[in-house]
Amino acid sequence: MIRKSIILSFVLLTMGFSLAAQQLWSLEGCIQYAMENNIQIKQSVLNTEYNENLLKRSKLGQIPSLSGSTNYTYSWGRALDQTTYQFTDNQQINSISMGLSSYTNLFNGLQVRNTILQNKLNLMASYEDVQKVKNDISLNIAAAYLTIMFNKELLAVTKNQLEITGQQVERTRKMVDAGKLARGNSLELQAQFASEELNLVNAENQLSISLLNLQQTLDLPIDTAFDVVIPELADPDEDPLVVDALEVYRIAEQEMPEIKSAMLSLESAEKGLAIAKGGRSPQLYLSANFNTGYSDIREQVVNLSDPVQLPIGITAGGETVYTIDPQQIPEYGAYPFFEQMRDNTSTGVGLGLSIPIFNGWNVNTNIANARIMHENAQFDLQSKKLILYATIQQAYADALAALKKFNATQQALTSMEESFKYTEKKFEVGLVNTVDYNMSKNQLIATQSDLLQAKYDFIFRTKILNFYQGEPITL
Numbered sequence: 001m002i003r004k005s006i007i008l009s010f011v012l013l014t015m016g017f018s019l020a021a022q023q024l025w026s027l028e029g030c031i032q033y034a035m036e037n038n039i040q041i042k043q044s045v046l047n048t049e050y051n052e053n054l055l056k057r058s059k060l061g062q063i064p065s066l067s068g069s070t071n072y073t074y075s076w077g078r079a080l081d082q083t084t085y086q087f088t089d090n091q092q093i094n095s096i097s098m099g100l101s102s103y104t105n106l107f108n109g110l111q112v113r114n115t116i117l118q119n120k121l122n123l124m125a126s127y128e129d130v131q132k133v134k135n136d137i138s139l140n141i142a143a144a145y146l147t148i149m150f151n152k153e154l155l156a157v158t159k160n161q162l163e164i165t166g167q168q169v170e171r172t173r174k175m176v177d178a179g180k181l182a183r184g185n186s187l188e189l190q191a192q193f194a195s196e197e198l199n200l201v202n203a204e205n206q207l208s209i210s211l212l213n214l215q216q217t218l219d220l221p222i223d224t225a226f227d228v229v230i231p232e233l234a235d236p237d238e239d240p241l242v243v244d245a246l247e248v249y250r251i252a253e254q255e256m257p258e259i260k261s262a263m264l265s266l267e268s269a270e271k272g273l274a275i276a277k278g279g280r281s282p283q284l285y286l287s288a289n290f291n292t293g294y295s296d297i298r299e300q301v302v303n304l305s306d307p308v309q310l311p312i313g314i315t316a317g318g319e320t321v322y323t324i325d326p327q328q329i330p331e332y333g334a335y336p337f338f339e340q341m342r343d344n345t346s347t348g349v350g351l352g353l354s355i356p357i358f359n360g361w362n363v364n365t366n367i368a369n370a371r372i373m374h375e376n377a378q379f380d381l382q383s384k385k386l387i388l389y390a391t392i393q394q395a396y397a398d399a400l401a402a403l404k405k406f407n408a409t410q411q412a413l414t415s416m417e418e419s420f421k422y423t424e425k426k427f428e429v430g431l432v433n434t435v436d437y438n439m440s441k442n443q444l445i446a447t448q449s450d451l452l453q454a455k456y457d458f459i460f461r462t463k464i465l466n467f468y469q470g471e472p473i474t475l
Contacts, residue, residue, distance in 0.1 A: 026229045027145045027475045031138050034218055044133045048126040055119040061112055064104035071097045091297060099291035109281025118271035121264050128261035135257065142463055142473045144214040148228050150456040151207040157448050158203045161441065162196045169193050171428065188434035231475045236406050236458045243465065245396035249389050252468040256388060262381040269377040276370035279363040283354040290347050294340045302333035392468055399461035406454035413447045420444045
């Protein structure tokens, strides 16, 4: 007896530590965790970063380009000296050339400007796409969370009914032992008890699956200790929904990110068409360059010979007249690298105009494809508006149906509970057989299940309608 007490105390202590370590998740906590850790959201955020880089690149494309180049050449035999542009025979030449070039586009049919605007619109659309992913995940989490709450209440109802049946089994067994009832009644109740035990196992499995589904939605590692907070939710009242579907749609049309994204994509397609049309425009551009070079065979004049006096005649007085020979003989020497690089510089500036005449029908094809993309963006916007309106209509109709079902089932449940109490009392005194008792009890269980389902269906649909009106999802 002492050993059993010790074992029981250890089990209770272990359960206490387990419950203390168990973290209960609220709906708001689940949504917040998903916003920070969900992989789909992270992937959509990466897409916005990609579009940010495209926008930055298109803006920097307005700045003139600058590129440098260098070239080393080793040649022999008859070769061209790149610095003197003279041919040499049977001589080895090492030459180096360097240069800087710059290019800027002055006008090309506003293609650069329209590309910047298109990339900006694409970036804004990607931001809305991120919000759309967040909204979808929030709704999925809310649905999974409410499913857990429904399964918990259904499990509690199933346990309660099993307890009632167990009491009847024990009472019937005693009456059979006393000879007041036939043994068949006890066997039929035991069969009912076994059936309800199976229902309990199924309810527990459904709850476990719903908890697993929420963990998977949150991208959490599977943990059997995972559980959620169960807030008190009021039953739906008999008042109809205040806002109709059309009014909800008018609000959602202005607020929902999928509509904003489609509208921005349509504007982006318009800019894409303008870019394609810009391909027909002449292109005006400005260019500049700076070049220099070096050759190891090039020499420079290091000295000139003294001027030479040449006789050109004799004067009347018999004196010889001299003149200076203008052609002095130069002496050549080494031409250092840095001096050559300084002396060989050349600079140029150019203004160019490129006029498209025929390019294999590329421009016309691009314009035709851009028109198709623009028309497709229009259809996409219309489609998303229709889907949004249909979703809201469906949620509104489902909410009304769930409310009507709840009210009707609630009334039926009240009558069913009174009927079952009456049947139970008659069964206890032997005025009702086991078949009728089990049938009445099964009807009560089914009605309780229908009431719970209608309740949570109504709550979820109203949360959807409130969400489309810009309200956050809370319980």
